[in-house]
Amino acid sequence: MRNLFLFLWRNNFLLLFLILEGLSVFLMVENNKYHNASFLNSANKISATIYSAVNSVTQYLYLKENNEWLATENVKLRMMLPSNKIDTTTKSSLIKDTLFNQQYVFVNARVINGTVNKRNNYLTLDRGYNAGIAPEMGVVTDKGIVGIVKDVSPNFSTVISFLHIKSKVSARFKNSNYFGSLVWEDNNNPTTATLKDIPKHVVFKTGDTLVTTSFSNVYPENIFLGTVKSSEIKPGDNFYTITVRLSTDFYSLTHVYVVKDLLKEEQKQLEAKQDGN
């Protein structure tokens, strides 16, 4: 026993190195889970305050693009105003719509920090659980998908960007309903992704549109994902490897929408019952 302590004391440098590396790996593994109550991320008070301050300066650089974007959005919304439409009914009354219930609710948020150039990218938003945001909600823009909420604090949340090694989104061709999974793999390009699992016999063209399927309980159905850029069949493979041009411009993300699925709990509970049997 005495020799053991002597050995540890003599090699305390190596021992401390191993302990700290072990701790790092442990933190990394913990951090890769979706649900963790860790406060050591960019949603904590100090780092979020610094990022907010920096963002309040840098957002001026994109003021012009943002104004144009908001103006287009305004035009779109203005066209939806009831005053711009002709009333075709003769009698007006309040109707409770029992045919369509609201399933998805959108919360708007601003991206205050984010990367695109890492192998695994993350974003920070300026809305947290005070605005009703919870982990595992989807994040989209009017152009396409952005990612999944990871952690929330009262006023901030962190998002796993689609540009992440573990990203996987179920995607289908808009015109043929064949589906596969869209991943961001083996490429360091933030403008493209790879679509897998499309069988050999499927017919499609370059430029065909891809949208989300109804399988995901993160994103609503029919959200635009991107267009086919090129495709190949690797020798001996029965599936296409399709390169997809992403519709979301991750370089210029500023305003995003967080998607809240009102029926998610119901679906989950039902599916959990199935797993129990």
Place this chain on the structure above:
Amino acid sequence: MGIEVLRIFFRFIILVLVQVVLLNNIRLGGYINPYIYVLFVMLLPVRTPKTLLLILSFALGLTVDVFSNTLGLHAAATVFAGFARPGILRALSPREGYEADSSPTIKQMGLQWFIIYCVVMVLSHHIVLFFVEVFRFSEFFSTLTRAFLSSIVTIIIIFISQFLFGSTKTSK
């Protein structure tokens, strides 16, 4: 001694801020991410106790991690760089050994010595960092390319910073 500790403390804060506010937003061809904060580990005095060196490395890595949402990643790479430093210093030690209160800077050790030291330290940090980030060997060569290209940019930035601000650190 007190002033030296204060200087190291401010170097820590400035390097972390430069890293997370400025360099984390640099996009060069989707490949290159300079990580200049490792300069902090490089510039610690030669006689820094080894255990303190490791603990400071870990604290530095963890601070950068908190800002970039990659808990553990930078900590692992920086602790490795801190672990490698005593060996690198021993391998590069001048014939008469280091002076008692010297720091590994251009001013004190000469340009040629610092180039070799800088290249070895930055590479040992970056290679570990990029491989731990990807955590698989299937992208081996693409990861290696990214690590090398990023190292080159980091080394260039370190040299520019040393020529701009290094001269103030000569007073003892």
